[in-house]
Amino acid sequence: MAGERRQVSAAPDADELRRLVARIAEQDQNAFDELVRRTAGFVTARCTAVIRNRDLTDDAVQRVFVKVWQQAERFDAERGSVIAWLSVISRNTSVDLVRTEERAGQRIQRATLQMTSTSHVLDDHGDALADRSAVAAALAELPEDQRRPIELAFFGDLSYTQVAEELGQPEGTVKSRIRRGMARLAELLEEAR
Amino acid sequence: MSDELHELVGAYALGAIxxxxxxxxxxxxxxxxxxxEELFGLSEVVLELADEGIPEAPARTEAAVSPTTPVGDATVHELPRRSASRWLAAAAAVAGLFFGLWASGVFSEDRVETIASAADVETITLEGESGTVxxxxxxxxxGVALDNAxxxxLEEPELYVLWVIRHDGDAPEFVGNITEWSDVDKAWDLSVNNVEILAISIxxxxxxxxxxxEIVFVGERRRS
Structure with missing residues (x-):
């Protein structure tokens, strides 16, 4: 699996991204294609973080890039950050899409799991992860105090403040541990490449 | 404060804020x-975590949209079962295909048609001194669209701009530029659930x- 992964960790040069967006504002399709090539993984990750559903995420990614095309002329090509701009568009688009799905009664599946079931789910999931992938192996290498908040946040779909409450730890401690744990995961995945 | 915000990058990457x-x-x-730089570098981690999927879990998506929603009122997310590389390939392919259609003009017209023929389509008549749109x-x-409007x-550099107001008293929100005058077919992606007023300015x-x-057309949405 490690051999299948593509590297998306190297951030493109900020000035180059700004130039691409400036060209997109001039309706340059080549620039658009290049921006998609460089940032599709990033945008997909940002949408995934909100939506967690493949079909909806694909839809969200489409919408994000359409907005990029439509709104490029509004981007401040002198000072703006393309990464921050894409982040905002991705999150807003994803949240809007989820709202639309909810209001249209088209949500994917529903359940009424209780908070108390979270640990059970995560324990089961943790077992299932064993030896399955590079990220599972990387997670297993994290210290417990970093791994647990990440699992609760991502697999348990909790905010970091909810994670703090669940673990009985200060919010500041939890967000720092998530940050350190995520950075370590990125390093471990890079080493496994 | 800046240090505190720095610390949020990991949680933000996970969608945990x-x-x-x-x-x-x-x-x-x-x-x-x-x-x-750090956020971009965490993209692969997020995609790899998503690739692992989850069998069942309480969702916070609804809570993110409506912070007061109890976590117990949850959604089971159907996480993708594919590698990060497939995520990337799919995203790029989908965006490329989508853009190709759109740039060719096919999608733009299709999008207008899609919105105009939606089961819940609403037609809002904007009224002005020179007529209606x-x-x-x-x-x-x-989405919102002008269908054969x-x-x-106008004479350059003037153009029309479409605006929406979501709640009475809110500032107008830019939707899009209108640089054609006759038989205008133009669509914009926009969450319109809470739009109350639409307007066109010069x-x-x-x-x-x-x-x-110079607001030349204004219309109010009828709420059922």
Whole structure:
């Protein structure tokens, strides 16, 4: 699996991204294609973080890039950050899409799991992860105090403040541990490449 | 405060921050090259975690949209079962295909047609001194469109701009520029669920942040 992964960790040069967006504002399709090539993984990750559903995420990614095309002329090509701009568009688009799905009664599946079931789910999931992938192996290498908040946040779909409450730890401690744990995961995945 | 915002980058990458705090982090992100670099570098981690999927879990998506929603009222997410590389390939392919259709003009017209023929399509008639303009919108399609609209011709650099107001008293929100005058077929992706008022102004430059005083058409959405 490690051999299948593509590297998306190297951030493109900020000035180059700004130039691409400036060209997109001039309706340059080549620039658009290049921006998609460089940032599709990033945008997909940002949408995934909100939506967690493949079909909806694909839809969200489409919408994000359409907005990029439509709104490029509004981007401040002198000072703006393309990464921050894409982040905002991705999150807003994803949240809007989820709202639309909810209001249209088209949500994917529903359940009424209780908070108390979270640990059970995560324990089961943790077992299932064993030896399955590079990220599972990387997670297993994290210290417990970093791994647990990440699992609760991502697999348990909790905010970091909810994670703090669940673990009985200060919010500041939890967000720092998530940050350190995520950075370590990125390093471990890079080493496994 | 800046250090505190730096610390949020991991939680933000995971989607583990609710609305107002996410907005605060995004404002910080705009000017923080370190966080931009770090966030971008965490993309693969997020995609790989998503690739692992989850069998069942309480969802916070609804809580993110509506912070007061109890976590117990949850959604089971159907996480993708594919590798990060497949995510990337799919995203790029989908965007490329989509753009190709759209750039060719096929999609633009299709999008207008899709919105205009949506089951929940609403036609809002904007009224002005020179006549009326119909705007169609759809909640389920999350879009708004001009369907074969005709406007009085303007002279450059003037153009029309479509605005929406979501709640009475809110500032107008820019939707899009209108640079054609006759038989205008133009669609914009927009969440329109809470749009209450639509307006068209005449502007001297595209994509203004606020409308000029020259509002030429206004219409109110009928709420059922």
């Amino acid at each position: 609710d609305g107002p705090e996410a907005e605060a982090f995004e404002a910080h992100l705009e000017t923080c090259a370190e966080c931009q 119909d705007v169609v919108l759809s909640n389920t399609e999350a 005709n406007l009085a011709a 502007e001297q430059a595209p994509s203004p942040t606020a409308p000029s005083d």
